[in-house]
Amino acid sequence: MKFSRKNRKGSSPFMLTFQRLCHNRVAVIGMIITLLLVLIAIFAEYIMPYPYDKADFMATFAKPSREHLFGTDDLGRDILSRLIYGSRYSLQIGIFSVSGAMVGGIVLGSIAGYFGGWVDNLIMRCLDIFQAIPGMVLSIAVSAVLGPGFGNCIIALTISMIPSFSRMMRASILNVRKMEYLEAASSINCSSFRIIWRHVLPNSLSPLIVQATMSVAAAILIAAGLSFIGLGVQPPDPEWGAMLSSGRAYIRDYPHLVLFPGITIMIAVLSLNMFGDGLRDALDPKLKD
Amino acid sequence: MRKTSMFKVLSLVLSAAVLLPGSVFAEGSGVNMDEQTVRIAIPFDPSTMEPWATMGDGRIDVIRHVYEYMFDYEKIGGDLLPSIASGYEQVDDTTYRVTIYDNIKDSAGNPITADDVKFSYESTIEIGNQAIGVNTIDHMDVIDDTTIDFVFNTTAAGAFANAMTNTAIVDKEAYEADPDHFASNPVGTGPYVMDEFIPGSSISFTKRDDYWQSEEDCARLSEANIGHVIYKVIPEASQLTIALESGDVDIAYYIASSDTHRFEDVEGFHLAALPKDLAEVILFNCDPSNVFASKELRQAVCYAIDSAAVLQTVYDGAGGVCKTYGSPLFADFNEKWNEEDYYDYDADKAKELLAQAGYPDGISVRLMTDNSPVHTRMAQVLQSMLSAAGINVEILSYDGTLINTYRFDPTQFDLYIANKSSFDYITSVWKFSFDQVAYKGKTLNFYVDEDLQKMLETALDAKTHTEENIDAVHYALKDLALGYGICYGTNYIAYNDKVSELAIDFKTRVVGGACIFNPEAFE
C-alpha cells in the first residue's frame, strides 16, 4: 500500500475507502477500540497487574478496589488480569476461525461459482445440509466430537461459518463472471486458477471483508456461548465466556464476577461491529450519501 | 383439567375421612394433611420411572415414593430395616432365606409374591444397569409365596445387604403388560402413586388410599404424611436457593455452601448438614510407562496437597479431611486412623521426595478432571498447590463420559480427580478402585500387586472382614499411595417451617412424603 503525500486526494480504491471510513466517527471509534484490544492481547503479559492464574485463597471474592480494579474471583484471582489475558483467547478464536472459514469459503465458493454445473450443484447441496442446522447447534455438535478446548473451539466455529462464506463467494463470482474483462482474460489463455486469483477475487473482496469483520464479532459471541454451556474453552483458561460460566454460581452475592466479563465481551463485539458497519458504508457508498 | 383435579382432591378428602384410619388430622388445627402439598427442589431430572434403569441422581431422589425395596438400610453399612421383606435368616455362608409380607399389593391392586421378587431380581440382572448391587446373586429359589432363598456367588461382606436395598420390587404381569415398562406410568408398592411427570421440569405424587402396610409395621420411609409431593427440577444451585427463599418450594437439597448463610439461623428456615459419603480423591496413573510408576513421586504429590485448604476453598470448610482412600462415614472405618498421619501437608517433604524420584528441578504432569463446578475448582486449587512444590500441572478438563472412557487409557492422563463411595463399607470403596479382578489383572489405575490383591480379598470376605485385615489394606494403600483421599464435603438441605423433621434415606436423599410436617404452617 504505497501512497505518497502528494497523492492526497487518493486515487487508489484503498485510499478512497480509508478516507470515507475516517469521516465516519462511529467507525473510527470502533477501529480505535479494536486496535487497542489487539494491542492489549499482544502485550497482555506486560499490561496485566497480576499473573492471570495467581490464586490467592485469602482474598477470594474481593469487591472492586484500588488493588483489584475489577475485584477478584472465587479463587482470589484478579479479574482485570484475567480479562486482559483472556483477550488473547477470545480474539484468537474470532480471528482464526474467521480466517479459516474465509479460506475454506473462498476455495469452495470459487470452485462452485467458477465451474458451475454438477460441481456447483454438489457443493451447494452439501452446504444446504450444513445450513439446515443453525450455526450454534452445529458448533455444539462439532465441539462434541472434537471435545472442548481452545483449538477445537476454533475448528467448530470455522466449520459452522464456512457455508455462509462459500455462498457469498459463489454469488460474487457469478456476478463477476458475466463481466467482459473475464472474457478478455480467458481469450488470452489465462488458466482458471489465475483468472480467479488475479481477477475474480480482488473484485469480490469488499463484501467478504465486511462479512469477515462482522463474523469475528459473531464468532466471539458464539465462542462465549459455547464456553458458557461448558463445550468451549475450559477453565482455568480465562476465556471471557468461560469466566462468565464459572462466575455464574455467585451472581447473587458477587455480581462483579459476571458483570465485568460480560461488559468486556460487549465492548469487543461492539467495536468490531462499529468498525464493520463503517467499512460496509465506506465500501458501498451508495447507502450513506 | 382443573375440574378433574378438584374432583380428585374432593374424593381424596372423603375417602381419607371415611375410610382411612391413618389419615392425618392435626390436633388443634383444622388442617387435613392429606389435602396439602409439599414441594421439593432437586437439581437433577428423574429422567425415567422405569424401576431398573440406571440409578441417576434425580431418580434416586424420587423413586422411593413409588417403589419399595426388600429392606431399607438404616445408614450406610448399618442394619437392615424391613420394607417388602419382614425378615431374613442366614442359612449358610452364601444362602439367605428371606420372608416377605403376605399382604403386599401394588397401586393397581396386584398382590406381590415371592415369584414377583424373583422376577424383579432376574430382570435387574438381565437389564444390567444396576449390576453393582445384584451381580453377586448366583440364583434364587422360591420356597413358597412369601419365602425366597437368595444364593450368592461370593462371601463378600455387604453382598446380601447391597442386593436387598437397591432393587425395586414390582408385579411381573403388570410390568410385562406395559410396553413402556413403567417409564411413564409406574406401578409400584410404595405409599404414593405418580400423577404427572414432565421430563426436565417436575414430577408429582399423590398419596395412595389403599397402601398395603399397616400403620404399626410401616417402614419409616414408606410413611405417607402428606397428600401430595411435587419434586421440581432446578439444575442451578443459586436458583435452587432462590426457589426456597421465595416460597416456590419447601425443601431444597444441595444448597451450595456459599448460600447456607441465607438459611442458617434465619427466621422461618432450617438447615440440615449431612456429611457426604462421597470422598474427593486423586488416582495416579501407575502404568509402568508413566512417571507415576514411581512411588516417591506419588508420595511427593500427596505431601504437596494441603487437604484442609482444598476443603476450605472447594466446600467452604464444610466437611472433613480424608484419613484414608475414602470418607470416614463407613462402619468399618477405624477411628484410630483419624489420629495418624495421612500425608499431612508438608512442602519440604514433597520437595525431598520429588528429588528422590529423580526430579530435583520439578516436573510437568497432566491432571484430568471432569467439568463439574466442584472438580473444576479443585483442579485449579491443586494446580496452584502443586506448582508451589515444583510440580507443574496441566489441567485436562473433559465431560463425565469422556473421563469415564479415558480413565481406562493409560496414555491419556497422569493423574485424575474422582469421587469415590460405596453403599456399605470402606473396603468396598477400595475394591471399586483397586480390585485387580474387575479390571483385567490391574487396579483401576493400572497397578499390579498380588499381595495387595490378596489382602483386599481377605478384607472383603464377610468371614475375615476384621479390623486387623482392614487395617492391613489401609496401611498398604497408604504406603503405596496409588490414590489419595483428599476431603469430603457436606450436603446441605434447607427447608422451611412447614417441615418439622426430614425423612432421609441412607443415600442422604430426602423422601418427601415421609417427612414429618408442621400442620399449623399450612394454614
Add this chain to the structure above:
Amino acid sequence: MYRYILKRLLLMIPVLIGVTILIFTIMYFTPGDPATQILGSNATLEQLEAKRQELGLNDSYFVRLGRYMKDVFLHFDFGNSYINGRSVSKDIFSRYPQTFIIAFFSIAFALLIGIPLGVIAATNQNKLGDHVAMLISLIGVSMPNFWVGLMLVIWFALELKWLPATGIGAPRYYVLPCAACALNGIASIARQTRSGMLEVIRADYIVTARSKGQTENKVIYRHALCNALIPVVTSAAGAFGSLLGGALVIETVFAIPGLGTYMVSAINNRDYPAIQGSVFFVALTFSIIMLLVDLLYAFIDPRIKAQYQGNARIKV
C-alpha cells in the same frame, strides 16, 4: 404455485437425509463411551463390554448407520434414549414446545420493536434519531444473550422480585427468557429495516408518490415500508434460525426443560439417539421456516410470484 411448494417439500427430503447422515457421522467419531455413562463409575470392564454389545456399539459404521437410517426414515422411529430408556421422539415432543415458544415470541418481540426502530432511523437519516436508534441496535447485537439473561435475572427476579428466575409454567415464566433472546433479533431487524427503507426511499415510485402530494406518513408506511420489508423477512427468518440456536443457551440460564438443555445433557452423556433426534428436529423446523419465508416472499412481492408461476408453466 402448488407445484413449487411440492417441489420444495420434496427437496427437503435429501437435505434431511444429509443432516441425519452428517450428525450420525459426527456422533460416530465423538470420543466417549455411552456404556460408561449408563453403568456409572464403579462398573467393571466386563459389564461395560456387555453393555456395548447390547447397544450395538461394537458394530461397524455402515451397519450402525444403515440400522439408524432404516429406523428413522422407514419406521419414523428415533430410538430410545440410552440413559433413561424413554422414547426419544416422545421426549423431544415434550420439550420442543418450550424452545419453540421462546424462539417464536422472541422473534415476534424483535419484529415489533425492531421495525419501528429501523423506520425511525431511516426517516431521520444522519440525524440524532438515526444515531440513537442505530447505537441501541448496535449495542443490542453486541451483547451475549445469555449474559443479558443473567443480568435480567439479577435485576428483575432477585432485586425487584417481579418475575420468576427459572422454570416453566405460567406465561410470566417466559418473559425474561424471551426478552433476553429477543435482543439480538431486535438489533438485526432494525438495521435491516433501516437499510431496506433507505434503498426504497430513493426509488422512483416513492418519488412519484411524494410528488402526488400524499402525506409523508402514508408514503412511508404504505409504499416504502411494504417494499422494504422483503429483506427484513429474510433477516427475520435467519434470525429465527439463530434464535433456535440461541434459545438453547438461554434455556440453560433459565433452567427451562427445552431442546437445548436436553441436547446439552445428551451430548454430555453421549446419548446418541437423543442427540441425533434433536438435531434432526431443529433442522426440520429450520427448513420448514425457510420454505415458509420463500412463500411469504412471493406473497409480499408480486414480481417473485410471477416468476414462480412462470417457472411452473415452463416446466409443464
